[in-house]
Amino acid sequence: MTDTGTITSLKKTALQLRRNLLEMLGVGKVGHLGGSSSLAEIVAALYFHKMKVNRNNPKDENRDRFLLSKGHAVLIQYAALAELGYFPKSEFAKVKSLAGTLQGHPDMKIPGIEAVTGSLGQGLSIGVGMALALRLDKKPNRVYVIMGDGELSEGQLWEAAMAAWKFKVDNLTGIVDCNKLQATGPTSEIFEIPDIEKKWKAFGWNVIKINGHKMEEIVAALDAAGKVRGVPTVIIANTVKGKGFSFAEGKAAFHNGSLTEEQFRQAQADFDAAALAIEKEAAKSAVKKPAVKKAAEKKPAAKKPALKKAAEKKPIKKPVAKKTAVKKPSPKKTAAKKRG
Numbered sequence: 199m200t201d202t203g204t205i206t207s208l209k210k211t212a213l214q215l216r217r218n219l220l221e222m223l224g225v226g227k228v229g230h231l232g233g234s235s236s237l238a239e240i241v242a243a244l245y246f247h248k249m250k251v252n253r254n255n256p257k258d259e260n261r262d263r264f265l266l267s268k269g270h271a272v273l274i275q276y277a278a279l280a281e282l283g284y285f286p287k288s289e290f291a292k293v294k295s296l297a298g299t300l301q302g303h304p305d306m307k308i309p310g311i312e313a314v315t316g317s318l319g320q321g322l323s324i325g326v327g328m329a330l331a332l333r334l335d336k337k338p339n340r341v342y343v344i345m346g347d348g349e350l351s352e353g354q355l356w357e358a359a360m361a362a363w364k365f366k367v368d369n370l371t372g373i374v375d376c377n378k379l380q381a382t383g384p385t386s387e388i389f390e391i392p393d394i395e396k397k398w399k400a401f402g403w404n405v406i407k408i409n410g411h412k413m414e415e416i417v418a419a420l421d422a423a424g425k426v427r428g429v430p431t432v433i434i435a436n437t438v439k440g441k442g443f444s445f446a447e448g449k450a451a452f453h454n455g456s457l458t459e460e461q462f463r464q465a466q467a468d469f470d471a472a473a474l475a476i477e478k479e480a481a482k483s484a485v486k487k488p489a490v491k492k493a494a495e496k497k498p499a500a501k502k503p504a505l506k507k508a509a510e511k512k513p514i515k516k517p518v519a520k521k522t523a524v525k526k527p528s529p530k531k532t533a534a535k536k537r538g
């Protein structure tokens with residue numbers, strides 16, 4: 199189980215990603231706020247905990263692959279990549295303009311972006327190909343593909359799902375951002391897909407259902423997915439579109455919307471309140487912990503001296519060996535040593 203310190207830190211990172219999102223959008227700029235903010239916790243867990251990435255060498259051959267099949271939500275990926283230092287945050291001001299590099303959908307010219315996506319339904323096919331290539335190259339790395347629940351109506355995606363099962367692609371984790379809204383309204387009205395879980399299971403996938411805003415559940419699901427052999431795993435994450443922006447939560451209008459000055463300030467206040475809540479929760483679990491902490495403290499305390507002794511024994515042996523060597527020279531030196 200991941201320790202509470204790591205979980206708290208990841209929660210703070212998710213909040214920072216939402217702050218970055220707000221910085222990118224500012225006042226009056228149209229952008230995909232809803233489907234980006236629903237992914238903040240998942241993206242934080244992937245980039246800042248689970249995935250092996252290298253900001254100094256974005257194409258490092260030993261990296262894990264992140265594919266945002268619902269490419270319109272790329273702002274949340276930019277938020278993470280900038281936070282990791284793939285490019286400076288000064289790029290935020292130029293997002294979605296030809297003066298900058300950060301376009302409205304993923305573009306491979308941007309450091310950290312693996313594929314051009316956004317035409318919905320294609321990311322899983324790309325991911326299956328990448329996962330098979332990694333297997334051929336005998337690389338231990340994983341591929342993560344994030345899809346939207348609205349996106350699940352795309353036929354190509356289910357061809358990829360069948361191929362992933364057929365070829366036993368177990369080095370791929372699919373994640374469905376199940377926020378129940380599409381661009382213009384509820385997924386259930388536009389193209390209802392009942393029993394999403396059963397459908398993935400019918401396609402042979404291992405399915406894990408979680409609350410996509412609970413960091414503990416996200417991290418545990420990602421860990422569990424990594425241990426499954428022989429079949430691909432999909433995490434169905436129950437989320438809220440617009441999560442964290444109080445005025446946008448559950449509202450399709452913010453799928454691709456802009457903020458008024460008042461909403462901008464409201465979002466800042468929302469985030470300050472969320473930061474306080476994270477601190478309070480962390481303090482609470484720290485107060486609850488003492489019994490566990492004591493037990494945890496006892497173990498290493500009991501073990502360490504034994505280990506230390508063993509470690510201390512080794513270097514002691516060396517001087518013994520030296521002594522034998524020292525014995526050879528004149529008895530004068532030995533006498534001098536005794537005196538000293």
Ligand SMILES: Cc1ncc(C[n+]2csc(CCOP(=O)(O)OP(=O)(O)O)c2C)c(N)n1
Nearest residue numbers: 233270316317318346347348349379380381
């Ligand atoms: C092939 C294709 N058809 C239509 C669109 C237009 N489009 C962009 S976003 C979107 C809704 C996607 O809904 P969902 O996958 O649930 O994303 P989320 O709500 O999480 O943002 C649509 C239909 C597209 N990008 N690609």
